[in-house]
Amino acid sequence: MAPKLAISALLLLLVIIQALFVKSEPQISESLRLLEGARKGYTFEGLNQVKQYLKAFGYYSINGSSHTDSFDDVLESALKSYQQHYRLKFSMxxxxxxxxxxxxxNKRRLTYMFRSSAFVIKANPLDIVMGFHRGFHGDNSPFDGPGNVxxxxxxPQDGRLHYDADENWSTNNAIRPNQIDLETIAIHEIGHILGLGHSQDPNAIMYAYYRTIQRNLGRDDIAGIRALYPN
Structure with a gap:
C-alpha cells in the first residue's frame, strides 16, 4: 500500500497559492512542505482531483482517460512547471x-555490533554488524583500495555494513582533501541498512556520490524514511 497523502489539503494549498501567489515566497514554501512524500510511481487516493485542478489552469494537458489516482510522468511534469512558474525553492x-x-x-529497536580485525563490541541479539575490511572479505563485494568504493x-533485514579499511577516514569537523568523513558515510550506509536506495537529490544524504562533510538528513531523506516506515 502506498503512503497516504491528504489530497484535500493538497488541493487547498494549490488553490491558495494560485490565488495569493503575490505573497512572500517563505509563506508559500512553508505551506508546501506538507507535500513532501509525494512520489512518481505510487498511487494516492483522490490524486485525480489534483490533476483536474492543474489541467484547469493549463499545467496538466491530457485527456480524461488519464485522470487516475496514480502519480504519473505527466503529473510530475505539471508539478515541476507549477513550481518553476511560481519560483518555489523546494521540490514538490x-x-x-x-x-x-x-x-x-519488522521492528523499531535494532541492536548492533562492530566486528573487524581491530576490535569487537558485543550486542545480543544483534541485527546490524559493522566493521572495517580490505579487499575480499566474504560478501562477494570486494573493496578496491583507496578511492572509488x-x-x-x-x-533489510541483512544488516551488514562494511567500510573499506584502506580509505583515509576522519572524524574531525574539518578534513583534509584526501580524507573521507566517517560520519557522513555512516549515515548514508545506515540509510541503506534501513531500506533506502539512492536519491537523485544532491542535497540528500542518500545522494549516490560523496562530496564533502554532510552529517544532517535532507528533506528527501526524511520523506523517504517516513514513506518506508509510516507508523
Missing amino acids: IANYSFFNGMPRW LAHAFA
Whole structure:
C-alpha cells in the first residue's frame, strides 16, 4: 500500500497559492512542505482531483482517460512547471528510492555490533554488524583500495555494513582533501541498512556520490524514511 497523502489539503494549498501567489515566497514554501512524500510511481487516493485542478489552469494537458489516482510522468511534469512558474525553492517531487520490493525491518529497536580485525563490541541479539575490511572479505563485494568504493551495506533485514579499511577516514569537523568523513558515510550506509536506495537529490544524504562533510538528513531523506516506515 502506498503512503497516504491528504489530497484535500493538497488541493487547498494549490488553490491558495494560485490565488495569493503575490505573497512572500517563505509563506508559500512553508505551506508546501506538507507535500513532501509525494512520489512518481505510487498511487494516492483522490490524486485525480489534483490533476483536474492543474489541467484547469493549463499545467496538466491530457485527456480524461488519464485522470487516475496514480502519480504519473505527466503529473510530475505539471508539478515541476507549477513550481518553476511560481519560483518555489523546494521540490514538490520526492527523489528518494527503495530497494526492489521495498524491504524493511519488522521492528523499531535494532541492536548492533562492530566486528573487524581491530576490535569487537558485543550486542545480543544483534541485527546490524559493522566493521572495517580490505579487499575480499566474504560478501562477494570486494573493496578496491583507496578511492572509488568507500563502503557498502545491504538491504533489510541483512544488516551488514562494511567500510573499506584502506580509505583515509576522519572524524574531525574539518578534513583534509584526501580524507573521507566517517560520519557522513555512516549515515548514508545506515540509510541503506534501513531500506533506502539512492536519491537523485544532491542535497540528500542518500545522494549516490560523496562530496564533502554532510552529517544532517535532507528533506528527501526524511520523506523517504517516513514513506518506508509510516507508523
